[in-house]
Amino acid sequence: MNAIHKNAQVLSTLKTSNPSARRSPIRPVLAALLSMTTCLGLAHAAPKCDREADALLSKMTLDEKIGQMTQVDMDALKDKADITKYFIGSMLSGGNSEPADISPKGWLRACKEYESYALQTRLKIPLIYGIDAVHGHNNVDGAVIFPHNIGLGATRNPRLVRRAAHITALEVAGTGIQWAFAPCVAVAQNERWGRTYESFSESPALVSRLGAAAVRGFQQPLPEGNFVLACAKHFLGDGGTKDGIDQGNTVCDEATLRKLYLPPYAAAVRAGVGSIMVSYSSWNGQKMSANKYLLTGVLKDELGFRGFLVSDWAAIDQLSSDYKTDIEKSINAGMDMVMIPNGPGQKNNYVEFIHLLKELVREGKVPQSRIDDAVHRILRTKFRMGLFQHPYADPQLNAEVGSAAHRKVARECVRQSLVLLKNENHALPLSKTIQRLVVIGRAADDLGVQCGGWTISWQGKSGKVTSGGTTILAAVRKAVSPETKVTFSPDGSNIEGADGALVVIGEQPYAEMKGDRNDLRVSAEDAALVQKAKAAGLRVVTVLLSGRPLVLGPVLESSDALVAAWLPGTEGEGVADVLFGDCRPRGKLPRTWPRNNDQLSLTCNSPNASQALFPYGYGLSW
Numbered sequence: 001m002n003a004i005h006k007n008a009q010v011l012s013t014l015k016t017s018n019p020s021a022r023r024s025p026i027r028p029v030l031a032a033l034l035s036m037t038t039c040l041g042l043a044h045a046a047p048k049c050d051r052e053a054d055a056l057l058s059k060m061t062l063d064e065k066i067g068q069m070t071q072v073d074m075d076a077l078k079d080k081a082d083i084t085k086y087f088i089g090s091m092l093s094g095g096n097s098e099p100a101d102i103s104p105k106g107w108l109r110a111c112k113e114y115e116s117y118a119l120q121t122r123l124k125i126p127l128i129y130g131i132d133a134v135h136g137h138n139n140v141d142g143a144v145i146f147p148h149n150i151g152l153g154a155t156r157n158p159r160l161v162r163r164a165a166h167i168t169a170l171e172v173a174g175t176g177i178q179w180a181f182a183p184c185v186a187v188a189q190n191e192r193w194g195r196t197y198e199s200f201s202e203s204p205a206l207v208s209r210l211g212a213a214a215v216r217g218f219q220q221p222l223p224e225g226n227f228v229l230a231c232a233k234h235f236l237g238d239g240g241t242k243d244g245i246d247q248g249n250t251v252c253d254e255a256t257l258r259k260l261y262l263p264p265y266a267a268a269v270r271a272g273v274g275s276i277m278v279s280y281s282s283w284n285g286q287k288m289s290a291n292k293y294l295l296t297g298v299l300k301d302e303l304g305f306r307g308f309l310v311s312d313w314a315a316i317d318q319l320s321s322d323y324k325t326d327i328e329k330s331i332n333a334g335m336d337m338v339m340i341p342n343g344p345g346q347k348n349n350y351v352e353f354i355h356l357l358k359e360l361v362r363e364g365k366v367p368q369s370r371i372d373d374a375v376h377r378i379l380r381t382k383f384r385m386g387l388f389q390h391p392y393a394d395p396q397l398n399a400e401v402g403s404a405a406h407r408k409v410a411r412e413c414v415r416q417s418l419v420l421l422k423n424e425n426h427a428l429p430l431s432k433t434i435q436r437l438v439v440i441g442r443a444a445d446d447l448g449v450q451c452g453g454w455t456i457s458w459q460g461k462s463g464k465v466t467s468g469g470t471t472i473l474a475a476v477r478k479a480v481s482p483e484t485k486v487t488f489s490p491d492g493s494n495i496e497g498a499d500g501a502l503v504v505i506g507e508q509p510y511a512e513m514k515g516d517r518n519d520l521r522v523s524a525e526d527a528a529l530v531q532k533a534k535a536a537g538l539r540v541v542t543v544l545l546s547g548r549p550l551v552l553g554p555v556l557e558s559s560d561a562l563v564a565a566w567l568p569g570t571e572g573e574g575v576a577d578v579l580f581g582d583c584r585p586r587g588k589l590p591r592t593w594p595r596n597n598d599q600l601s602l603t604c605n606s607p608n609a610s611q612a613l614f615p616y617g618y619g620l621s622w
Helices: 003-017 019-023 026-037 047-057 062-068 081-085 104-118 149-155 158-174 204-218 254-260 263-270 292-302 323-333 350-362 368-385 404-417 447-451 472-479 524-535 554-558 573-579
Strands: 070-073 090-093 128-131 231-235 275-278 308-310 338-340 419-423 436-440 485-489 500-506 540-545 561-566
Touching (some): 047 368, 062 350, 081 104, 128 368, 149 158, 149 204, 149 404, 149 561, 158 404, 231 263, 231 292, 292 323, 338 350, 472 485, 500 524, 524 540, 540 554, 540 573
Parallel strands (some): 070 090, 090 128, 436 485, 436 500, 500 540
16 A cells, blocks of 8 residues: 555544544644554554664663563552552553543543653653453443444444444543453354353454454554554453353364464454453463463464563463462463552562562573563554653543444444344334334343443443443334333333333343353243233334343244344444334344254354254344
């Protein structure tokens, strides 16, 4: 691509993605030029960035180098002055770690303060702050929450996925954060896994396409020199663990590992991803955090990955009972940065990590060359991101968090993600002039259930979890005519005489570890709601909110129409758009849909795939 064409493309992107850029045509041009001077994004390591990293590395002490390899959780940091004292190179907010004020302005203030301590160090190396922005900037009150990846997988639309990632990056940057721990490019093979909804699909090809699109969206240059780093995760094979056990063991030969789980990382590397998170999981009994063959031999040497590797939350602690040994094994295997959730006074804390790694270098157990390689990768990435020139966020982006323009894109993601599984007797689309519509099920008016896990809190929760957004019930009431009477019956009572029933059912929110389940049948309570509506003689349209295909049982039989809405996020109007015919359902199953609990590991490549309830790629329209 020639420079003129690239300038035009970047300018066009910035004009359409940022209202303030539309108001001032000069700002996008400057941003485009700046992105070129900061090494043309992250697709390739420009010589200028390598030279800058080399020059800075030559000035650093061992303490300063180890500080760059240390990532400290917000809750673990007992004294902000430790950022300066220990030359900390990175911080994060993981799980439920957050400032007291979780509004966009509150996050911006907190991150700006942490950054200021890093800039007080001798060499003024900027801090890079990371966060799990896995379906929007989901830790921030009022941010737009997009469908989880399984829903985006149903869209089959790389352009839309890229737009969603770019808007997430805009909102992340608007709060002073420069690093999103996304996208997850796991190729989930078993619905028992509680992180299934973080996987785009069971198909390596689809995950590769959408994962690469997300990387490009996250790392697309932003106005005023801002840049958000993407992080493909979790390397490697986390979606294939035996029985879907989180942090478990993936048992397969190398040919299968390369065929099923490696392609999305190759695609992410080609897309220029700047960081990759290493999985908790094992491959044939060996923990990934210490697998030098895969981390260094395959990922860095064979695939040519030039960014840096970061561990998962305290993941290296699982290597042995001795923390010093854990550090030695992981760093020598190729880990460049270690995520540490513990503070002084706790076991395996960041001060201990720094001291032990320094001892290991002096003892010759971790080569100085390995330290220099890790720090060079981190510094090079910071130079490529333009952090040295722009360590602080553009405050104008802060005002755009949760904007109407951003919600419009999320609404389109919801529209395209819905999969119509059944539609007998033209039950859908619903008429906007229906005389009386009864909406059944607590989930219909529950933003937390609609969003799922990783929404404000780690595991998520039911209820009004975030400001902004629209529940399905509220969206239905907006969609119908003024003459239509919409009644809400959480428990399915007093529904007789209605002209139609919309039943909304689904899983309660969950995230990793706590979401693992062996029984994926729709709950008895939810099944009873659908059957009650059918017994009342109503035409029943069922909407299922879930992070994975569930065993439907009698729900399918008792529904005239059934829509898999996945975990659509805050924009419930996207669901109503399809239900009332403003747009046609176009989603296609990103996963094979099991008939019973014995088929939870059934995929499109299984010998008995034809026995599934619905095949991979299934999806009706009108």
